[in-house]
Amino acid sequence: MGACTVRHVTFTLLAFFLTSNPGRSEASDAASALYNEGNALYRQGAYEAAIDRYQDVVGSGIRNPDVYYNLGNAYFKAGALGQALLNYERARRLAPSDPDISGNVAFANTLKVDRFDIDAPNAVTRFLSAIYTRLSPNGLAAWVSFSFLGICFGLAGLLFLPGRRVRWFVVLGVASLGCVLSIALLTVKVDELNTPKGIVLVPETVGRSGPSSDYLQVFTLHEGTLVVLERQEGQWGLIRLPNGIGGWIQLETFGMI
Numbered sequence: 001m002g003a004c005t006v007r008h009v010t011f012t013l014l015a016f017f018l019t020s021n022p023g024r025s026e027a028s029d030a031a032s033a034l035y036n037e038g039n040a041l042y043r044q045g046a047y048e049a050a051i052d053r054y055q056d057v058v059g060s061g062i063r064n065p066d067v068y069y070n071l072g073n074a075y076f077k078a079g080a081l082g083q084a085l086l087n088y089e090r091a092r093r094l095a096p097s098d099p100d101i102s103g104n105v106a107f108a109n110t111l112k113v114d115r116f117d118i119d120a121p122n123a124v125t126r127f128l129s130a131i132y133t134r135l136s137p138n139g140l141a142a143w144v145s146f147s148f149l150g151i152c153f154g155l156a157g158l159l160f161l162p163g164r165r166v167r168w169f170v171v172l173g174v175a176s177l178g179c180v181l182s183i184a185l186l187t188v189k190v191d192e193l194n195t196p197k198g199i200v201l202v203p204e205t206v207g208r209s210g211p212s213s214d215y216l217q218v219f220t221l222h223e224g225t226l227v228v229l230e231r232q233e234g235q236w237g238l239i240r241l242p243n244g245i246g247g248w249i250q251l252e253t254f255g256m257i
Contacts (some may be wrong), residue, residue: 004073004104006039007066035067042070042179045076063093069104076108082201082223082255086106089199089226089257113222116243132185137193140186147182150175179204196229198254205254207247211225211236218247227254 038053053069072087088105095101154172158165200237208215211233219241221227227239227249236248 005075006042006070006073029060034047034060038070038074042074042077047074047221050074051078052211063094065091065101067161068094068159069098072104072169076104080201081108081111082199085224085226086199086201086255086257087114087199093193096136097139100131107209108224112224114225116241123128132189135185137186137189140189143182144179144186147175147179148174184249197254198227198229198255200225200227200249200255202253205249207239207249209247211238211248215248221249229256 022192034053034056035190038057041047041050041053049212051071051074054067054074058071068091069085072091075081075087076084085108088101088108092098092101092105092112151172154168154175157168157171160244161168174194200223203223205221206217207219208222209218225241227241230238230240230246230255232251233240235251237251238246238248239253239254240246
């Protein structure tokens with residue numbers, strides 16, 4: 001596995017708590033104590049107890065990749081593959097370029113029962129996919145800003161230093177292309193992040209043709225499978241699988257990323 005050791009964060013990860021506010025400072029101290037206690041329990045092999053402490057940190061409103069990463073490791077050690085993948089994916093959503101998180105997601109996925117018939121990507125597609133996965137919305141937004149500055153720089157060069165028009169046209173062209181690509185990737189990334197996805201948490205669940213156990217069984221899913229939630233009806237959700245097949249499963253059988 002990529003890395004199954006706890007991460008020691010001295011709660012600079014809680015910097016968003018304003019220390020000038022006594023109430024928030026106390027909340028930060030409490031979350032820090034819970035997190036450190038969870039790390040200590042994890043090192044002792046008390047994974048269930050560590051899970052409780054990490055869950056308490058999350059329950060306090062903390063959204064940090066290191067907390068989810070450690071929580072995923074604790075669930076993995078406890079034998080809960082679905083919960084491990086759920087928290088690894090939550091961590092990866094917050095830190096898409098983290099190699100340990102991506103490595104753990106990849107390894108845990110090899111342990112799943114469900115496999116889908118999807119065209120195998122070639123080497124180029126795998127390379128581009130790996131780069132895209134590691135891009136964050138903030139990083140792409142920075143590239144948009146950088147490209148826009150390049151466009152401004154190229155236009156300024158054409159206006160004030162016309163003697164080197166070819167060079168400035170090259171700068172302008174490269175910056176414009178980078179800006180368009182960055183905006184396109186940012187749009188896709190934001191849309192992807194806004195798509196509701198979940199992980200199956202139970203050992204086995206049945207997908208049906210409608211939102212009731214009276215409908216025809218369409219497929220069977222197992223723990224750890226990634227699903228896309230398209231809509232809900234009562235206690236059932238219409239989900240879509242990576243191979244495009246859709247069906248209804250009970251909402252209580254999966255957790256949202």
